[in-house]
Amino acid sequence: MSTFVWHPSPGLVAQANITRFMRAHGFTDVDAFVRRTIEDQEWFWDAVVKDQGIRWTRPYTRVLDSSRGIMWPRWFPDGLLNLTDNCVDRHLDAGRGDQAAVVWEGDGGETRTLTYREMAREVGRLANALRTLGVGRGDRVGVFLPMSPEAAIATMAVTRIGAVYTPCFSGFGAQAVASRLQDSEAVALITADGFHRRGQVVRMKETADEAVAACPSVRHVIVYRRLGRDIPWTG
Incomplete structure (x- = not known):
């Protein structure tokens, strides 16, 4: 045409x-x-x-x-570079700390904006938590999260410490999540209690528990309390 x-x-x-x-x-x-x-x-x-x-x-x-x-x-x-250094740190160094880094709108119309300064703080918190758990350079970390500010934070935190980001689509079932964790031999999984999609609650934590049960390499599961609902804390 x-x-x-x-x-x-x-x-x-x-x-x-x-x-x-x-x-x-x-x-x-x-x-x-x-x-x-x-x-x-x-x-x-x-x-x-x-x-x-x-x-x-x-x-x-x-x-x-x-x-x-x-x-x-x-x-x-x-060449060697760090994704987080380029996506977050260099903007802080250039004086753009108060500018918007992430602008998000949820399924129900809720919104959230994070500045580069706020992103750096949240990324640093999660990166330090991962280090405390023994996650380091070259380790694979599964990220099973909805499209949200937390997904961006998790991606940046994983790459901050030199670990390997392993994405798992939020619509996957337990078997699909497990296969990606198994193939990558992930040592940790970052997920959420759940999220809203088309007005319905998607229960991510239960799916994550089922997936992790089939993945002996996963030593830690980090959960964002997005919905604040009651969830099982043991798989």
Whole structure:
């Protein structure tokens, strides 16, 4: 199809981030810019990293290593970074602590906003709790949570300590959650007592208990009291 259903206004195009990026690199023609991004991927992605201010704890030695074939590319070899440092810390360092980091609206219309400063505090609390439980670098941590501020906090806390975030969709049944925990040999699971979906209460803790019963590697279960309902505290 060649029919466009929407065209951005000239004003919207002028203020777009991609327009700013193109101009910063001397491009005024979109087609020429796209060709350059395809023909010189290392230039493009290196420029994106610098444009976005992505921080590295250890710099990469090159952008793309395709010496093993295009099927097995290595992006940013030798580089080391932390997701939480880039998603939270650098914004605090830049003076954006009071700006919104997470804006959430629940199934029932309830809303919650967390600033970068608030995110840093909550992420730090959970990260320290995980460390206290003996969770560390390289350990896998299952995250079985609804789409919520807690899910963002859990993701950042897991990556803060160098552990591996293992997502489990909130709509999964116990068997599906268990299979992901088993495959990753997760040592901990972060879940919630439940949440609302289409006006109904989804009982996550009971599903988590059933899943963990089949996963001997899981040593700890951390539960967010989202609904505050009575739940079993032993599996």
